[in-house]
Structures are given as C-alpha cells and as structure tokens.
Amino acid sequence: MSIEVGTEQPVPIVVKPPSTVTLLQKKVMLTMPWQKMTNPITSFCVQQLADKRRTSAMLNFGDAFVAHARNKCADIFLQSDFEWMLTLDDDMLFPFGNAKWFNAHLGRDLPEPFASFNAIDRLLSHGKTLIGGLYWGRWKGGGPVYAEGRKEIEWARKAPFDKIRQTRWIGTGCLLIHRSVFEDIEKKFPYLARGANGEGGNWFSTSEHNVMASLNGLHKMLGDGAMDGEKAMRAYQMTTAMLAETKAKSSLGMGEDAQLCTRALEAGHPCWVDMGLLCGHIGYHVYNGLE
Secondary structure, three states: OOOOOOOOOOOOOOOOOOOHHHHHHOOEEEEEOOOOOOOHHHHHHHHHHOOOOOEEEEEOOOOOOHHHHHHHHHHHHHHOOOOEEEEEOOOEEOOEOOHHHHHHHHOOOOOOOHHHOEHHHHHHOOOOOEEEEEOEOOOOOOOEOEOOOOOOHHHHHOOOOOOEEEEOOEOOOEEEEEHHHHHHHHHHOHHHOOOOOOOOOOOOOOOOHHHHHHHHHHHHHHHOOOOOHHHHHHHHHHHHHHHHHHHHHOOOOOOHHHHHHHHHHHOOOOEEEEEEEEOEEEOOOEEOOOO
C-alpha cells in the first residue's frame, strides 16, 4: 500500500481485503456521540455496517458539548474488551458494501472497488492505530477535513486514490481508533487520564495540561520554604518553559478532533487519512467534494 501523495488520477486498483477469519477476530465498537437527531441516511448506514459477530454499538446523546460525549464514549469503550473504536458522526454517509445505494446517495459515480468498500474492513486493512475516511466540510467550497486538506483541495477532489496519507489531524466523522491510542495518551499526559473508577478521561477536551503539570510543580517548590536565589532562578526557568509550551502547543481554539490527533502523535500514534474511503457529509445536501 503506497502512502505517498503522488498519482494525480484515480486508479481503480483491486484491493484484496483481509481474510474473513481475520476480520471476524477484530472486535470493533461502533460509537455514536450524537446530539438529539440524525439523518435517516446516516442511521441506515450504521444499521448496515453493524455486524453482531464482531461489532457492538454504543450511543451517547443529548450533551450540548460534543467533546464530553466523545470522552464518555471512550470511557465506556476502554471498560470493554473491544480492540477498536469506530466513531461515526450523526451527519455522515459512509460505504458499507452496496455500491449502487452508496453512489446514489453520495451523488457521484465512484468506480470499483471504492464504491463497494465496507468502511470497517477498509480501515482495518491498513493496520494503523488512528485512521479515518476522506470527507469534506458542509458548505460550498468546503475543503477536505484533514489538516492539510485546504492546501491539497484540488488533488483531493480527484480522489479516490488507493493510498493513505499521514496528516497532523483528521475529522472524527468516520475514524477508527485502536484502544492503545487512548491508553498511551493517558501515560503521556496523566492530567488527562481517567480516575480510579475508570471514568473521566479527557482525550478530546481542550486543556493546557502540560502547563497545569508545571504549575503544580512550581507551586510545590514555592511552598517548600524561603525563596533563595537558586529557587528564584528555577522558578523563572519553569515559567519561561511554560510560556514557550503554551505558545507552541496551545490547545485553545482547536477542535476536539485535532486535540485527539495532536495528543496521539505525541504519544507515538501518527494519524492517517484514507484517500480511497470517500464519505459524504450531510448538510443541506450530501457534500461530496465536487461543490
């Protein structure tokens, strides 16, 4: 599988899926951090994608702050014995193996094998711990929803390509996450970790977690006793480092999808976008990358 950005024209390469035995050994939790309503197209896609031999489904709805819902889904996922979590947003169209139906609702005539992909099978086939499908913003001229998408918009519009591309972050609309991503983020950033009861993780939340850790260290140091010259210099160095960290890696203003991917990369899990798994983004109509 090529991972370089290269070929300008989509080439309908036949991709061999993993064996049925291998696929059935993969346990995937379908998580839906939805609000109170969804589109019938999305509901039908989820229904068709679910396979009780290897999947479970979990719905979290009603929270006005989607990061809370995503964190809660991750909490419940990690309490299970499932290996993979597939996040499916409430405004998405994704392939499940019916090319005629998918193309009709996407509004495009995708070639084979791309139109007949099953989103679970396709994403699992790459062996990446954090990888999602390609989709576009829900407005006219919206760019691909991954970090470099706006710079590559003309190239991305020519998809599908049978390749994956590493990116700084990707949207959570159809995103496959291995459980090790959450676990390694907790190890790297203890301030974001779950409590003793296995709840309260903050993988998707906005948080200046590194600065919080440094501030607590500074607070303890200042509370140990008198501020001599050596302590004053250490305090100055710590605050200088905190300011630099905040400027370079501030999570304020990021979407929760970028939050997760940025932390995952620091924890050893690069993020990928599958340029062959095209998904629709439902707004006033299904946005498919051609607007």
